[in-house]
Amino acid sequence: MSVTTQTRSAQKTLAPWMRSLVGGLVTALPVILIGIVILLFAPAYLVRVAFAAYVNLLIVLGLQIFMGNSMVANLGQGAFVGIGAYSVAILATPVAMKKLSIPDAPFGLADIVLHPALAAGAGLGITGLIAALTGLVIARLSGEAATIVTFSLMMVVHSIFIQWTDLFKGAQAFFGIPQVVGLATAIGAATLATIIARLFKDSASGLHLRASAESLLAARAFGVDVFRLRLLAWILGAVICASGGILYAFFMGTINARAFHFELVMTTLAMLILGGMRTVSGAVFGCIALALLLEAIRSVESGIAVAGFQLPPLLGLSGLAMGAIIVLGMTFRPRGIFVRLELDELLWRLFARRQPRAITEGKPI
Amino acid sequence: MLSIDNVSKSFMGVRALRGVSFVGAADEILGLIGPNGAGKSTLVNAISGVLKPDSGSIRLGDVDLTGRGPEFAARQGVGRTFQNLRLFPSLTVRQNVEVGLITCRRHRPEVARSIDIDALLDRFGLAADAGRPAGTLPYGQQRRLELARAEALGAKLLLLDEPAAGMNDYETAALADQLRAIRRRSRCALLVIDHDLHFIMSVCDRICVLDMGEVVAIGTPELIRANPKVAEIYLGAAEAAPHQKNIREERQWN
Numbered sequence: 008m009s010v011t012t013q014t015r016s017a018q019k020t021l022a023p024w025m026r027s028l029v030g031g032l033v034t035a036l037p038v039i040l041i042g043i044v045i046l047l048f049a050p051a052y053l054v055r056v057a058f059a060a061y062v063n064l065l066i067v068l069g070l071q072i073f074m075g076n077s078m079v080a081n082l083g084q085g086a087f088v089g090i091g092a093y094s095v096a097i098l099a100t101p102v103a104m105k106k107l108s109i110p111d112a113p114f115g116l117a118d119i120v121l122h123p124a125l126a127a128g129a130g131l132g133i134t135g136l137i138a139a140l141t142g143l144v145i146a147r148l149s150g151e152a153a154t155i156v157t158f159s160l161m162m163v164v165h166s167i168f169i170q171w172t173d174l175f176k177g178a179q180a181f182f183g184i185p186q187v188v189g190l191a192t193a194i195g196a197a198t199l200a201t202i203i204a205r206l207f208k209d210s211a212s213g214l215h216l217r218a219s220a221e222s223l224l225a226a227r228a229f230g231v232d233v234f235r236l237r238l239l240a241w242i243l244g245a246v247i248c249a250s251g252g253i254l255y256a257f258f259m260g261t262i263n264a265r266a267f268h269f270e271l272v273m274t275t276l277a278m279l280i281l282g283g284m285r286t287v288s289g290a291v292f293g294c295i296a297l298a299l300l301l302e303a304i305r306s307v308e309s310g311i312a313v314a315g316f317q318l319p320p321l322l323g324l325s326g327l328a329m330g331a332i333i334v335l336g337m338t339f340r341p342r343g344i345f346v347r348l349e350l351d352e353l354l355w356r357l358f359a360r361r362q363p364r365a366i367t368e369g370k371p372i
Numbered sequence: 373m374l375s376i377d378n379v380s381k382s383f384m385g386v387r388a389l390r391g392v393s394f395v396g397a398a399d400e401i402l403g404l405i406g407p408n409g410a411g412k413s414t415l416v417n418a419i420s421g422v423l424k425p426d427s428g429s430i431r432l433g434d435v436d437l438t439g440r441g442p443e444f445a446a447r448q449g450v451g452r453t454f455q456n457l458r459l460f461p462s463l464t465v466r467q468n469v470e471v472g473l474i475t476c477r478r479h480r481p482e483v484a485r486s487i488d489i490d491a492l493l494d495r496f497g498l499a500a501d502a503g504r505p506a507g508t509l510p511y512g513q514q515r516r517l518e519l520a521r522a523e524a525l526g527a528k529l530l531l532l533d534e535p536a537a538g539m540n541d542y543e544t545a546a547l548a549d550q551l552r553a554i555r556r557r558s559r560c561a562l563l564v565i566d567h568d569l570h571f572i573m574s575v576c577d578r579i580c581v582l583d584m585g586e587v588v589a590i591g592t593p594e595l596i597r598a599n600p601k602v603a604e605i606y607l608g609a610a611e612a613a614p615h616q617k618n619i620r621e622e623r624q625w626n
């Protein structure tokens with residue numbers, strides 16, 4: 008009794024959105040700290056690895072916003088990552104470069120160049136628009152239909168990248184994109200996305216959407232506009248996925264449609280499932296855990312020296328390991344690490360339980 | 373004011389409602405009784421928009437609810453409970469109630485201003501469990517939470533499908549007090565289905581008797597008790613299967 012009253016009165020001192028903001032920051036703390044350590048001390052190759060992990064985190068967060076709140080499957084996130092990346096590739100690459108790579112681009116796109124920031128804004132806008140259109144269909148689906156349609160969406164977008172060679176360079180790499188962002192930008196974006204995901208989850212719309220995932224009929228009978236909220240989450244999630252693609256393009260300078268396909272979808276999905284898709288903390292920690300694990304495995308894969316002996320490279324180990332992690336995770340922790348409560352909520356409980364009981368318990372002193 | 377006009381609904385040949393008509397006053401507690409399969413839940417589902425009637429019309433005040441879907445009804449202030457509990461099990465008790473309040477805030481902000489979640493939870497004896505996932509509550513509390521969630525919608529009309537099911541006499545009496553208190557607080561109308569005649573007679577201003585999808589009688593508890601047709605249909609059926617109250621059919625509505 009004492010614990011609950013205490014918890015409630017202490018939490019009441021903050022407005023709900025402030026609590027979410029603080030919660031989002033607590034969840035993002037490891038993202039920021041790990042990032043700073045890498046920025047300060049890590050060698051260049053590790054910075055590249057870390058950058059890729061931060062891009063993955065953005066995608067996992069985008070995925071969480073839609074899937075975690077609506078509990079409708081999404082295997083199409085690769086499409087939006089690709090749309091974001093190709094948007095800035097086409098819009099921000101210098102004209103001289105495009106004369107070489109996509110001289111026959113339609114709509115005079117070979118002759119214009121936008122400032123990277125403008126191109127990024129346009130990329131987010133284009134993604135939002137495409138998400139709004141596709142969302143009109145997807146927000147009405149659930150179950151197997153959603154799985155199939157979102158996956159098909161990615162296949163369609165991928166084949167457009169591959170087939171429309173005048174614009175996307177087909178299966179070849181699109182090069183010459185200005186390399187204008189570094190790890191710090193990715194850390195900032197991932198932090199921001201973590202907070203956005205948390206604010207959305209805790210918002211009135213987020214709560215209504217989560218209710219619809221628990222009982223569709225009851226949610227509708229309580230006035231939840233399931234279609235509109237799924238659409239909203241779909242668009243927001245897509246835009247955040249696209250931001251990952253945009254940063255990736257601006258960091259690498261070269262992109263290839265293969266990067267936005269099966270492997271990306273499986274990796275980010277595994278991260279989300281491993282961490283727990285209902286929580287933002289699940290997205291963050293699933294991503295961190297799997298990124299670390301995959302990196303460790305990759306170093307074994309390429310052959311490491313143990314106690315002076317050079318071990319032979321073990322090719323294919325990372326794919327195998329990822330499969331094993333997914334299977335083991337799904338078997339022993341099907342709902343992930345953070346099932347229902349966020350990191351800050353768990354910490355708060357731990358803290359509240361430690362409070363001395365005697366002071367508040369019953370009888371007057 | 374609820375007015376049901378000539379509402380019919382069939383399920384693949386089964387005529388669950390056959391031209392049901394009646395009018396309910398703005399702040400009355402109206403009982404809806406009848407044997408199993410009489411069409412009581414079907415009527416509640418039609419009013420709350422979960423089912424679309426084949427014909428007829430359903431109005432609340434001067435708003436036509438017919439066939440406009442459950443979201444629309446909820447926004448107009450039609451709250452309900454379900455014969456088989458349908459809470460949001462992994463949301464907390466408090467969040468369950470908030471779902472109703474959010475809808476009220478968006479569509480009838482002036483009503484929402486007078487709703488205080490903490491006080492509401494307290495009245496239903498749920499304050500201490502506000503942070504628990506609803507699915508972990510014992511059955512009796514889940515039932516109360518369904519009521520609280522419906523009231524938080526700022527309801528003008530509450531549809532309660534067997535709220536006393538599975539309760540003992542003591543709990544049923546407490547529920548009756550609760551229903552009167554809800555009416556007093558939010559000045560709403562209640563439509564209450566139940567098989568417990570004692571409960572229905574004690575809490576309702578009027579009672580509507582449904583059998584085979586038709587209204588057999590409607591009137592004050594005294595009139596209904598004295599009605600020979602009702603005795604034949606309803607009480608006859610109850611005598612034939614005295615423990616039917618406990619048999620809850622597991623049927624899906626969607």
Ligand SMILES: Nc1ncnc2c1ncn2[C@@H]1O[C@H](COP(=O)(O)OP(=O)(O)OP(=O)(O)O)[C@@H](O)[C@H]1O
Pocket residue numbers: 383386387388406407408409410411412413414415455621623624625
């Ligand atoms: N979704 C449905 N699909 C098919 N038939 C249905 C459906 N819902 C109800 N029915 C049928 O309609 C008739 C009326 O059912 P309803 O659930 O309204 O009865 P009820 O009066 O609520 O009974 P109970 O006291 O058992 O709850 C029954 O014959 C039932 O089998």
Ligand SMILES: [Mg+2]
Pocket residue numbers: 412413414455533
């Ligand atoms: Mg029924």
